[in-house]
Amino acid sequence: MNYRHAFHAGNFADVLKHALLARILRRLGVKDGAFRVVDTHAGIGRYDLAGDEAGRTGEWTGGVGRIVGADLPPVLADFLAPWLEVVAELNPEGGLRHYPGSPLIAARLKRRQDTLFANELHPEDAEHLQAALAGERRCRVMSLDGWMAVRSLLPPPERRGLLIVDPPFEQAGEFERLAETMVEAHRRFATGVQMVWYPLKDAGAVRRFHAAVAASGLTRILRVEQWVRRTGTAGPLAGAGLLLVNPPWQLDEEIAAALPALTALLANGEGAGERVDWLVGEEAPED
Template sequence: MNYRHSYHAGNHADVFKHAILLRMAHLLQRKEAPFCYLDSHAGTAMYDLQGDAAGKTGEYLDGIARLWKRDDLPEMLRDYCQIVARHNPDGDLRHYPGSPQLIADALRLQDRMILSELHPEDAATLSAHFAGAPEVAVHMRDGYELAKAFLPVAEKRALWLLDPPFEKTDDLARCLKAMQIGIQRMRQTIIALWYPIKDERLLRDFYRQVSNSGLPKVLRVELNVRPADNTMGLNGSGLMLVNPPWPLWEELEMVLPWLAAVLAQSGSGGYRMDWLVGEP
């Protein structure tokens, strides 16, 4: 396990993923009934953007740094940027909340979360961070097993972020299998699977497999900051959203063009959104 998220925290992919994740949590919270958030590859909750790792790549400069202080933020991005701002009260961008912290900031008394992180050091940091928070359970276990271990949840409403590091060639296949198991165990689970876009040709099989997977509604949302045939690095990223809450589609239609323009790195940022399964 070589991947450390501290090198990438706050980059364009985090902005895209975190803003949409937070919005889905807020849409769930329109009902009083509790929900359970599951984060199968949680990372370490808080990242130091001025630390060695983030400083080495500077990726956050082309991510959260480009938008957190803008005064023309679309509504969906305002909540997300407000949380980032709350963690940086002196106005200097240093602390970046990862997915567990972002959702922890949004949880109500009736909600709870289950986190899993396999890297021993990151798991220890995560446990220490949430020590004394009874609504947060941290497990050092394989995130792909999370659905089997914890679904269905008593709350009957679940939001699950599946966000592996994609170090292994079979990660997409394992994600798809995990999502199928999750949906078999609790059909109404809302799942967000994040995936990198480097060379788009490599994703074609995956798209086909998702379309034929038997999953209920699946919305594909992608944001590119550079042309997707430039294989040099992370040109963009995508989210496969299973059972996305209404009216996320309509909201994303407004936000994605704005985000693509603000995060573009070569003047050619782009996005797409379509249903791979269900909902015309």
Template sequence: MNYRHAFHAGNHADVLKHLALARLIALLARKEAPFAYLDSHAGVGLYDLQGDAASRTGEWLEGIARLWGAADLPAPAADYLRVVRELNADGRLRHYPGSPELARRLTRPQDRLLLNEKHPEDGRLLKENMAGDRRVAVHLGEGWHVPRALLPVAEKRALLLIDPPFEQADEPERCAQALQEAIGRMRQTVVAIWYPIKDLRQLRRFYQDLQKSGAPTLLRAELYVHPADEAQRLNGSGLAIANPPWGLEEELRQLLPWLAGRLAQSQGGWRLDWLIEEQPAAAKPGAQVAGRKGRKG
């Protein structure tokens, strides 16, 4: 396990992932009932952009730094930017929230956070960073076991982020398996899988695996900072989101073009479509009523 997220914290991929995560949490919080946030590959939770790792790559300069002073923020970006600003109250961008800290700050007293990180040192830091919040449980186990170990949850509502390093060849396949398992154990789980856009051939296979997962619906949101077909670099990233709450698609349709304009390094772009579309009610086994129903968050 060589990957350390500190080198990449706050880059364009983190911005896409964390913006979407902030919206997912906000949309789930429209209902008073509690939900559980699960993070299978959580990282350390909080990053120092002036620290050695982030300074060495400077990736955040082409990510969060480009949003930091933006005067034309679309409304759905507000919660995410508010958290980043809270962490940098002196007005200098230095501290960046990983998914655990973002979720910790955006969830409510009745929600729970179940975080998992396998790297022993990162796991220790994660525990330290989350200390004192009784809603948070940190596990130091295998991320791929999270669906079977933690689902279903008592709350009956869950948001699972699957965000592996994508350094091992089998990780796309494992993401699809984890999605299938999560949906099998709790069908209504909202699952967000982050993935890099590097190798289009591999991606096509990944999409096909995701489409076989059995998820009721699966939304694909992608952001490119270079043309998607340029070889051997991170041209962008995507999120496959199972059971997205109602309203997310419209918000992403507003956010993605704006992000593509802000974060493009050569030629920016975006895509938003359904890998699995909702089945009309009449086609569902046992359905009594014909016609299309809206999804509820």
């Protein structure tokens, strides 16, 4: 377990992932019934952008650093608003020093009746996570293998909720495990929303992952991808994607309306772009 998210916190991929997470949470909060968030690979929750790790890569300057304080087109300002509210809460003196990871965004956007289970296997990171969530109501930190956590944490008693699976992609076979986890999670909690993240690095691996998920029998899977320059070239991560199972109604249209403006803001070289489409719609594809 070498991956430390502190090097990447607030980068372009976090912006899209966290903006979508915040929108999904807001939508889950429209109905009164309590929901549960399960975050299988949670990270440390709160990142210091002036810290050593963030400073060594400077990745956040090409992500959240381009957004906070920028004059955003209205469609983008509206789309990013729930996420930006949490970023602002963490920086009460203005500016941008602290950045919220997925569990802290969930802790801040869930309501009193909702629950968060944030799981992080790395012992030191789990301690930091515990500290980041100290004082937040109905938030529980666990230190299980995230791939197994789905088995013990789903289905939630509330029967409403969101599963976030955001692995580090540092080991072989993680795309396969991700597809298997989606199927297992759906078997246990078919009506739940799922949000899974993947890098756009190895085009063949991504194609096989999509094919496996599409052939699994799962339906209502929205695919959202963004690349800030042409992918497939050497160097740092150029693009990332998310699959959303059972996304809130019309989220696809909201994303499609806002994403081009976000890509324009985050572009970092030739060939930036995005895609929003249904990997599988209401009906599973025929064999």
